[in-house]
Each structure stands twice: as C-alpha cells, then as structure tokens.
Amino acid sequence: MAASSDTRGSLNRRCETSLRTAFYDLFVTLFSARTREANLAWMAENLFDLLVIGGGITGAGIALDAASRGFSVALVEKDDFASGTSGRSSRLVHGGIRYLEHGDVGLVHECLRERKILLQLAPHLVRPVPMYLLADSSRARALYGAGLTGYDLLAFGRNVGIHHRVTAGRVRQAVPGFDGKHGGYRFFECLTDDARLTIEVARTAHAFGAVLANHAKVEGLLGDATVKGATVADQLTGERLDVRARVTVNAGGVWADHIRGLAAGGVRRLQPSKGVHLVFAPAAIQANVAFVVPSAAQDGRSVFLVPWEDRVYAGTTDTPYDGNLDEPAVDPADREYLLAAVTQNFPGVTERDVTASWAGLRPLLATAGARDDVTTQDLSRRHAVFEDPPGLFTITGGKLTTYRAMAEDLVDRLAATLGPARRCRTRSIPLGLHGSVDEALTLSRAQAARLGLPPAAGERLVHRYGDDWRDAIRMIGEEPALGEPVADGLPVLKIELELARSREMAMTDEDVLVRRTRLTTRDASFRLPAGWSAAASPDGRNGLTP
Secondary structure (H helix, E strand, O other), X not given: OOOOHHHHHHHHHHHHHHHHHHHHHHHOOOOOHHHHXXXXXXXXXXXXXXXXXXXXXXXXXXXXXXXXOOOOEEEEOOOOOOXXXXXXXXXXXXXXXXXXXXXXXXXXXXXXXXXXXXHXXXXXXXXXXXXXXXXXXXHHHHHHHHHHHHHHHHOOOOOOOOOEEEOHHHHHHHOOOOOOOOOEEEEEEEEOOHHHHHHHHHHHHHHOOOEEEOOEEXXXXXXXXXXXXXXXXXXXXOOEEEEEEEEEEEOOHHHHHHHHHOOOOOOOOEXXXXXXXXXXXXXXXXXXXXXXXXXXXXXOOEEEEEEEOOEEEEEOOOEEOOOOOOOOOOOHHHHHHHHHHHHOOOOOOOHHHEEEEEEEEEEEEOXXXXXXXXXXXXXXXXXXXXXXXXXXXXXXXXXOOOHHHHHHHHHHHHHHHHOOOOOOOOOOOOOOOOOOHHHHHHHHHHHHHHOOOOHHHHHHHHHHHHHHHHHHHXXXXXXXXXXXXXXXXXXXXXXXHHHHHHHHOOOOHHHHHHHHOOHHHOOOOOOOOOOOOOOOOOOOOOOOOO
C-alpha cells in the first residue's frame, strides 16, 4: 500500500535530520592539527570570496554568516582563536543596562535582542545568572529602580526575568560572608565562557565550509590600489603563503589599526581600553549569585563579582591603554582598585586569596574632537564598518553580546559587492548543541553514572562541549583514565585535554591551558600533568594521552 503524504513527510524529515547529524559529526568534529594543515594548503591554492583577518568572536561570526550564505571563506588568526579580547572579557552576555546612563537606548535594545538569540542558539554555553545590584542610599535605590524598570520594558518579550527589590538580609543569604548593610535589586543577565563560545562559532563556520587556521599571521596585504588578499606566515612552521580573495575583512579587534596600516595610513580610529579581572580562591568569597558593588574609589563605577564553578572573579577596570597590544599587564594599581571594592564588602579577603588574573583590551572607537576629559567608559560600544582602502573592509568596536548582529551587518554590505546570496541564517543555526539542553543533561548524568563518574562530570561535558559530550563519554569508556581530573580538587577532566587538540584545533600548551580548559585562569601556576604532552601530531590526538 502506498505511504501517505504525512508518512512520507515524516520519513523525509527523519532522513534530513539524520543527514544533518552525520554532516555535523563528519565536519565539525574534525577540527585538529591535520585540519589546520589542510586548510592552509587549500588557502594557498584557491581564490575566496572573503578572507577574514582575525579569529575572535567577530571574525568567527563573520566567517559563519558568510559561509552559511554560500560564500567561500578563509579565516586566519595570528595567535589562537579568542586569544585577544574575545577570551579576556567579563564572560557576560548582557543586555547593556549601564548604557542607559548614556541614553543609548538603541544599543540596549540590540543587546537584549542578541542575548535572547544566543540563549536559544547555545543554551549549554549561555546560561542565566541572577545579578544583585546593591544600593547604599535612597538616591541610588531610586536611580537603579527607574533604570531597571526601563530595562525590563525594553526587554519585553526578550527578558530572562523581571527585577525586584531585595533586602540586605536576602543579599546575605545569597552571598554568605557579605558585610554590607544595604539591599538593592535582583535582575538577570547571562554568563558564558567567551573563549569556548568563540571556538563553537569557529567550528560551526567550519561545518558550513569556511576554511580556518590559527597561528597564521598576516604580514602584508596583496593588491595595488585595491586589496585582494594577504600574505600569511604560518607561525608554527615559518612557511609563507598568499591567500587571495575578492574582498578582505579586517576583524582584528584592537589590532585593526595595525592591519589597516599595512595598506594605507590615515587617522587612528581606535582607543583601546584595558579591563582587568581577579580570580579568588575557593571559599574566599562564597556567592550563589553574581552581584555588583560600588568601587571604593568613589568614581561612579561599579565592580562585578561573578561565581564561576568553585571560584569567584571580580572585574572590571576601564582605563585608556597605549602599551603592548599582545600582552596587556595586570598592574598593581589594577589589583588595588579591584581588591578595594571587594574588601570593603568582604573584610576577610586579602591579596593572598587571588589565584589568577587576566587583562583584556576593548577595541573602542575613538571620538574625533572629543574633550580631553572624556574617559574610555564614555566611548561608544557600538560597532562601525568602513572600507579603506578599497577592497579592505574594517569592522571594529562592538561587544561580545552583539557579535552576530555585527557579522550580519557586514555581510549584508558585502553581498552588494560579491553578488546575490541568501539572507542571513545565523538566527537559527545552533552553536554546538542540537536539541534540548535539559534532555542532554539528563542523558549525560545517566551515562556518567554508568561509567562510575559523578553526575557533575556528565553535566560539565554538556555545558562545555554540547553535542560532543556523547563522544567524550564514549572515549572515557574506551580509556577510563580520561575520566580522571587533571589534578586533585579540580573539575577539569583529562578528556578535555584530548578534545582540545582533536576537535578544537589547539596547537600549543597555551591554547589548551588558557582558552580550551581555562586551567590557568583558575590557577596561574598550573601546568600540564606529568606525562602529558601538548606537542602537535598529525593524527588528531596530538600526544595528549599519557
């Protein structure tokens, strides 16, 4: 008997789902040293529609947007994916409430919209966190209450949760050890691992056919009057290649002025701003929620304290920066500024409780003709796109939260140059997890228990690796040592070192420890376990098994 149209439709959908899953398994998971080697060879031999310079969240987002529309895309990053600003942020996907102070309602609306989209695309990586905003006076309470009411109205239909008043007692319940005598407000933002989010976007771009390579530095731009690609140096082998493209995109972040300077001079468009964070040892600050406290400098700024696994980190500063862009330092003044904000509310905390720190640079747009007293916190967080010289499109400014919208804006503009293309699809492309996060967590707990692992291990694999949790569990089943912690007292498992190389194109110790596993931002002195090597090998496993 012939199948009904409904049955045929169901079978077609199931086949389509199976093919999509197989496509994901084949192309996303194969993202290793061997992938990088093949990608560089492919770059040297082909003409691309787009060459993207920069492997931060903006560059990776552009690669995904363009590749998913059918354009051919190459991306090169001089260091590692998310090694700059995108791996050194406050790790918050937030709605931009503080931009209401500057009257930038449009930016707040954009942030709120993009926050909701990211919650849908990467629910394993972008998760709501309660945020307590402390108010030490009736004036502050009135000001914050009005701001949060406006925030909720702007977020209508896109909000994570409505704000409400909290007493000092309620704050002390949520934050044991808090010494403050004032309450405030509770609202919601979202917490993420910025480097892991960037890597998931890069891997998804790879699945759509983009050709990416980290540790590949642009040393010059090709073309005469019009930029037609770049000369790239493999930082691991020293080999050089020309990557030719119809359009070149400068997504270099704080290095954008330098990249643009390879082809043309001109005015300086960026004013980098440094943001510093301190990480505190377990139990030094006990917090079940994130919270915001006034700085101790009476400068009108606030400091975030955010729970992260078994620790809390505090940030951030916002100071003009004119030093080495590759290695911004955490100066004594930065540490003292943040410590003072912490210790005024947690008197028992000392500098000895700081186990790690990081400094990042924001690529803020300089304002022509600005007053001398304008600070970096007054500079716009909006992004800008400009073509200078012809063939080189620079995109800069912006925020982690709005990277997808930035990419859409740029590729929309490029479509006029490159020819007809499909409309933007990135509002509906999952970033590392297909299906329900709750279902994945339930299954992962059960599978972890089957292997004798604690349920938290299964949850961790989902929250960090999305769909790859299944292969991680399978690999642990085949080699039980991979289910052990990398060190006593740490939640990071040895399987994570393996995945970093075989599926996330980690090429060096720093790639593994700083960005893939975050081990050095838990403890700055951490080193790979004895017997484990980070030397790359062509088989995809890269010597990480002892």
